[in-house]
Amino acid sequence: MSARRFFRSPWRTAGYILLVIVTLLWLVPFGQAILTSFRSYDDIMIRGFFSLPQTISLNSYREAWVRGGLSRYLPNSFIITLPSLILTLLFSSLSAYALARFRFPGNRALYFLYVGGTMLPFQVLMLPVFRLTNALGLYDTYWGLIAFHTAFQLGFCTFLLRNYMRTVPGEILEAARMDGCSEFRIWWQIMMPLTLPALAALATLEFTWIFNDYLWAIILLRSDSLKPVTAGLATLQGQYVMDWTVIVAGALLATIPTVIVFIFLQRYFIEGLTLGATK
Amino acid sequence: MSELVSQVLATLAAILLGVAGIAGLFLGLDFLVGLLPQRLQPRVRPWAYIGPALLILGFYLVYPTLQTLYLSFFDAKSEQFVGLQNYLWTLTSPEMRIAFRNNLLWIVLMTTFSVGLGLVIAVLVDRVRYEPLAKSVIFLPMAISFVGASVIWRFVYAYKPANVPQIGLLNAVIVALGERPMGWLVDTAVNNFALIAVGIWLQTGFCMVILSAALKAIPREILEAARVDGASEWRIFWQITVPMIGSTVAVVATTVIINALKAFDIVFVMTNGTRGTEVIANRMYKEMFSFLNFGRASAIAVILLLAIVPVMAANIRRFQAQEEIR
Numbered sequence: 001m002s003a004r005r006f007f008r009s010p011w012r013t014a015g016y017i018l019l020v021i022v023t024l025l026w027l028v029p030f031g032q033a034i035l036t037s038f039r040s041y042d043d044i045m046i047r048g049f050f051s052l053p054q055t056i057s058l059n060s061y062r063e064a065w066v067r068g069g070l071s072r073y074l075p076n077s078f079i080i081t082l083p084s085l086i087l088t089l090l091f092s093s094l095s096a097y098a099l100a101r102f103r104f105p106g107n108r109a110l111y112f113l114y115v116g117g118t119m120l121p122f123q124v125l126m127l128p129v130f131r132l133t134n135a136l137g138l139y140d141t142y143w144g145l146i147a148f149h150t151a152f153q154l155g156f157c158t159f160l161l162r163n164y165m166r167t168v169p170g171e172i173l174e175a176a177r178m179d180g181c182s183e184f185r186i187w188w189q190i191m192m193p194l195t196l197p198a199l200a201a202l203a204t205l206e207f208t209w210i211f212n213d214y215l216w217a218i219i220l221l222r223s224d225s226l227k228p229v230t231a232g233l234a235t236l237q238g239q240y241v242m243d244w245t246v247i248v249a250g251a252l253l254a255t256i257p258t259v260i261v262f263i264f265l266q267r268y269f270i271e272g273l274t275l276g277a278t279k
Numbered sequence: 280m281s282e283l284v285s286q287v288l289a290t291l292a293a294i295l296l297g298v299a300g301i302a303g304l305f306l307g308l309d310f311l312v313g314l315l316p317q318r319l320q321p322r323v324r325p326w327a328y329i330g331p332a333l334l335i336l337g338f339y340l341v342y343p344t345l346q347t348l349y350l351s352f353f354d355a356k357s358e359q360f361v362g363l364q365n366y367l368w369t370l371t372s373p374e375m376r377i378a379f380r381n382n383l384l385w386i387v388l389m390t391t392f393s394v395g396l397g398l399v400i401a402v403l404v405d406r407v408r409y410e411p412l413a414k415s416v417i418f419l420p421m422a423i424s425f426v427g428a429s430v431i432w433r434f435v436y437a438y439k440p441a442n443v444p445q446i447g448l449l450n451a452v453i454v455a456l457g458e459r460p461m462g463w464l465v466d467t468a469v470n471n472f473a474l475i476a477v478g479i480w481l482q483t484g485f486c487m488v489i490l491s492a493a494l495k496a497i498p499r500e501i502l503e504a505a506r507v508d509g510a511s512e513w514r515i516f517w518q519i520t521v522p523m524i525g526s527t528v529a530v531v532a533t534t535v536i537i538n539a540l541k542a543f544d545i546v547f548v549m550t551n552g553t554r555g556t557e558v559i560a561n562r563m564y565k566e567m568f569s570f571l572n573f574g575r576a577s578a579i580a581v582i583l584l585l586a587i588v589p590v591m592a593a594n595i596r597r598f599q600a601q602e603e604i605r
Contacts, residue, residue: 012512015399015402015403016403016407018399018403019400019403019404019407019413022396022400022417023413023416023417026416026417026419026420026480026483027416028435028448029428029431029432029434029435029448029480030419030431032431032434032435032448033430033431033434036434044444044446046444075286075287078290079286079290082290082294083290083293083294083297086294086297086298087297087298087301090298090301090302091301091331091332091335092332094305094328094329094331094332095328095329095332095333097328098324098325098326098328098329099325099329102321102324102325104321104322104325104326107325110329110333111598112595112598112599115594115595115598116591116594116595117336117340119537119587119590119591119594120340120344120584120587121537121540121541121560121580121583121584121587122541123541123543123560123563123579123580123583123584124343124344124347124580124581124583124584125339125340125343125344125347126347126563126564126567126576126580127343127346127347127350127567127573127576127577127580128342128343128344128346128347128350129339129343132338132339132342132343147335147339148339150335151335151336151338151339151340152339152340154332154335154336155336155340158332182309182313183309183324184305184306184309187328208421208422211424212423212424212425212426212427213424214424214425214426214544214548215543215544230424230425230426230427233424233426233427233430234426234548237430237548244434244437244446247430248430248431248434250430251426251427251430251431252427254424254426254427255422255423255424255427258422258423258424259419259422259423261422262418262419262421262422263415266415266418269422270418270488270492273485273488273489274488274489274492
């Protein structure tokens with residue numbers, strides 16, 4: 001667009017300015033958190049937010065990591081997230097394959113059950129799931145949380161994968177069937193590779209969602225040594241009431257994994273969301 | 280450090296075992312199906328593949344939902360049948376009235392601003408050279424947790440008395456402009472809006488991304504043809520763009536409405552519903568874990584479910600229509 005055309009349209013100029021303003025506004029909270037995390041609390045307390053920092057250091061990060069326990073919480077998040085992610089994708093891709101490719105009575109009904117299930121408010125599950133987990137002896141264990149995340153995310157993943165698998169041309173599968181390939185191998189060796197883009201999209205999305213879960217972590221876990229980083233942050237808030245810079249540094253550290261995933265896999269992330277919302 | 284290494288190794292082992300176990304389960308089921316007479320196989324096989332997932336779903340989703348429904352008719356300790364008493368309380372008590380009012384506020388404001396702003400940005404960004412950058416920035420909050428966002432925003436809203444330096448950004452700006460600092464999270468005139476603003480900050484990126492994808496799906500030729508015919512950009516937007524992405528706007532708005540109904544983490548972490556900021560989901564959590572009133576907590580959850588059912592039904596109908604077309 002040439003500069004002349006740009007300025008000819010006042011709407012466009014106004015729009016451009018609005019865009020810049022919104023973008024900056026969206027960055028402000030991050031910017032302030034980053035600035036704060038490098039300062040000491042006393043420094044901000046005495047001089048206020050708009051002041052030149054007396055000292056700049058990584059002390060708050062060190063404090064949050066070592067004494068605040070983030071070095072323990074952060075690995076916990078991975079221990080909970082990765083198995084949940086893998087289990088969900090395995091279970092859902094196989095059900096999705098059956099729903100997308102087999103004709104059988106109840107197929108439609110099941111599909112709509114999954115569609116409805118993706119919208120179920122988690123509140124309805126809270127108390128019974130808490131009791132179930134207790135009854136199974138899984139309360140306050142990684143597996144209790146992993147099992148629930150797997151179940152809760154199944155609906156959305158199955159729904160999305162099923163729709164994606166329906167776009168795969170039937171001839172490819174038919175040809176394999178003719179050659180005497182078993183259904184199970186067709187799923188694993190033909191369908192799964194063809195579904196890779198959708199799987200990648202789902203994996204990024206689900207990683208972020210499960211990693212960022214807070215509610216279920218505080219409901220199904222009690223021991224501090226098992227807590228994921230979201231719950232750990234809340235603990236940190238109670239522990240360092242008087243030292244906010246440590247809390248902010250902790251919050252920033254906690255966001256690093258998902259932000260990295262987001263930056264490098266943004267394309268997949270967006271693809272997953274779009275698939276889910278429009279398909 | 281060695282503790283960490285052993286933790287990582289144990290996790291890897293658990294993942295491998297889990298995956299092997301599930302693969303074994305599926306292979307075993309597949310093998311069993313293969314033993315059946317040829318005629319029966321196509322009828323049984325889908326259930327072998329769906330079965331395990333269905334069991335998990337039934338166990339963790341269907342059964343709990345039914346149990347919540349059941350418990351909502353019992354007293355605090357789930358011992359005495361009380362009929363509709365919990366529902367009566369949910370719908371009439373002053374505490375819940377505040378929660379309903381606030382959720383309505385969340386729905387109206389968060390949906391209007393997230394979808395509106397998302398749409399405006401999607402349209403604007405579509406023609407800008409820095410599109411990926413602007414998009415990433417606005418989308419970034421979606422990558423961080425609600426707790427992380429709440430911590431970051433609590434600092435934005437931080438409040439100190441007027442005679443001390445302000446440590447929060449917003450109040451620092453206000454004081455620099457010569458005004459009195461505001462207790463953003465305690466002042467009942469503004470605290471709900473302050474919380475909803477965090478929600479908007481988190482949700483706008485989602486709306487923008489989906490709407491932007493819908494915009495890009497509009498065939499260029501149609502827009503070009505309209506331009507050649509001399510239609511203004513304004514008219515093109517309202518008469519071509521908006522009708523063509525209408526259904527996507529509806530989907531996005533539905534999602535945000537559901538999220539507003541379920542709003543929990545932000546309120547829980549930032550104010551815990553104090554000073555008139557209560558929302559349905561937070562009140563439910565309180566009834567359950569602080570007051571141990573399982574009957575009331577369940578009734579609130581059921582009401583929440585009932586509020587979402589129409590949206591669910593609409594969505595299912597939409598997908599049903601889509602299936603008919605195929």
